[in-house]
Amino acid sequence: MPADLAVIGLGHLGLPLAQAAVAVGIETIGYDTDPRHLTEPAAGITPADIRRMLSGGFRTVTAPAELGRVRTAVICAPTPLGADGNLDLTAVAEATRTLAARLRPHTTVLLESAVQPGTTENFLRPLLEEGSGLRAGRDFHLAYSPSRVDPGSRTHGYANTPKVIGGLTPACTESAAAFYGRLTDKVVRARGPREAETVKVLETNFRHVNIALVNEMAVLCHDLGVDLWDVIRCAETKPFGFQAFRPGPGVGGHGVALDPNCLPHTGRTPGHPLRMVGLAQEINTRMPQYVIQRCATLLNEHGKSARGARVLLLGITYKPDLADLESSPATEVARRLMDLGAAVSYHDPHVLDWRVRDLPVPRADSLYEAAANADLTVLLQHHRTYDLQGLAVKAQLLFDTRGATPAGAAHRL
Incomplete structure (x- = not known):
């Protein structure tokens, strides 16, 4: 069954996003190769929250083919510190390659993982274009939005926390704004x-x-x-x-x-x-x-x-x-x-x-x-x-x- 949204990575970034999307009625699937993220959820989300999400239509998938049937895909893979003290982009690269092989024209691809400046353009974009044969900014939209999750907070949730977005092109930015505008009261557009x-x-x-x-x-x-x-x-x-x-x-x-x-x-x-x-x-x-x-x-x-x-x-x-x-x-x-x-x-x-x-x-x-x-x-x-x-x-x-x-x-x- 097609979905509006695929959240790739159901850890401390992806689960809150999926929860917010399900809450406003967005058909959402979650793709993650680590089943512990649902049995041992993080980010202040409880097993009871997971059950409510599933009853609201949320689906978890393990078949990468499902990623080729969505309008919006958000990469929320972890970026821990590597042995050299820099952010390890291994999980982001794997998620990107998996998505790229199934990417369809007109899809909006968003990255929320913590990364160094330039990663979306110089790291993510080539992987997506090489794997899909499509061109970012022309055939599909590409943008970055820093996650602003405050786990366990009773005052700051998805809806009342402004979302910053920066797209590869103005059209990419507006596509990202249209998506996040369904989740939050305020969208802030960065220059890129x-x-x-x-x-x-x-x-x-x-x-x-x-x-x-x-x-x-x-x-x-x-x-x-x-x-x-x-x-x-x-x-x-x-x-x-x-x-x-x-x-x-x-x-x-x-x-x-x-x-x-x-x-x-x-x-x-x-x-x-x-x-x-x-x-x-x-x-x-x-x-x-x-x-x-x-x-x-x-x-x-x-x-x-x-x-x-x-x-x-x-x-x-x-x-x-x-x-x-x-x-x-x-x-x-x-x-x-x-x-x-x-x-x-x-x-x-x-x-x-x-x-x-x-x-x-x-x-x-x-x-x-x-x-x-x-x-x-x-x-x-x-x-x-x-x-x-x-x-x-x-x-x-x-x-x-x-x-x-x-x-x-x-x-x-």
Whole structure:
């Protein structure tokens, strides 16, 4: 059966798009070679959400031929960091080749994966044209739209989040605008795909750089004996020129800091590295080690050694109230604690099984009992279900890396 839309890649980008499309009545199919994306959905989408999507007409397909029967195809393949530190476009290339072999004239092809500027024109376009024999901008439409998914958010959904688009030609842009206009209240037209791709670079780096700033402020304020959390509370009352970010044990999530100087395709034009981004990455990747230093100091101040200490980690996901472990700093914190000889356990209402170095980490069934028995309890993620005031009473020693506990109830980052 033909469909209006094919979402290629049902991970943290594709599932929210498919959900939004089904919700407005667009006939949608999802193509993914990894069945875990439906049995273990990410991006705050639950199995119940999947069931509602299926009852609304959503279909998952494994036959590539289905991709040749749609009006719009959106590539949402993952682009993780490769061994060389650059974005790995392997999944994007595979998805593009699969689509290209079935591409029909007049189809609108969109890319939402996080990529470096120039990827749509210099990487995606040749693959599509070579595989289909069609010409982008003449026989089919091609555009880029940076994903703006805020997993688990109760305030920012697809409909009320403006969608940026940049097409290869003005006609490509308008075709993309017609599609996204069915999903969102506002469509923002960029001058072209490179501008749209660079929007993603700016938005992602903005987050990383500002988190790095407050992470450095956290270290400084601790050394000065200043309450950083009170500083942020006061600073965010300024009605202009300031946006509040908060420190933590590291930066998790799917969005990685991007430096356009490292373009992953041939024919790139060398530019100037974003030195601020490199510095931000350096600062943020140091935070798990800083958390360990603080843990060791707290234990020492209370007459205990990290070696043999029972340490309970609370909240191991990268974002509150989600089951997503993508790049969560909890893994690095656990590794370093294990290296010091600590006996590590965890509690997280959203994660029933956790492995570090391919070894299972014991999960606490009774939160309060585990906190009472642990030499040190470390809050790494503040899930809504945690009663931090109650935990502060039960725990022998509580270290809060999120500033979520009441003042004086715990040691804070």
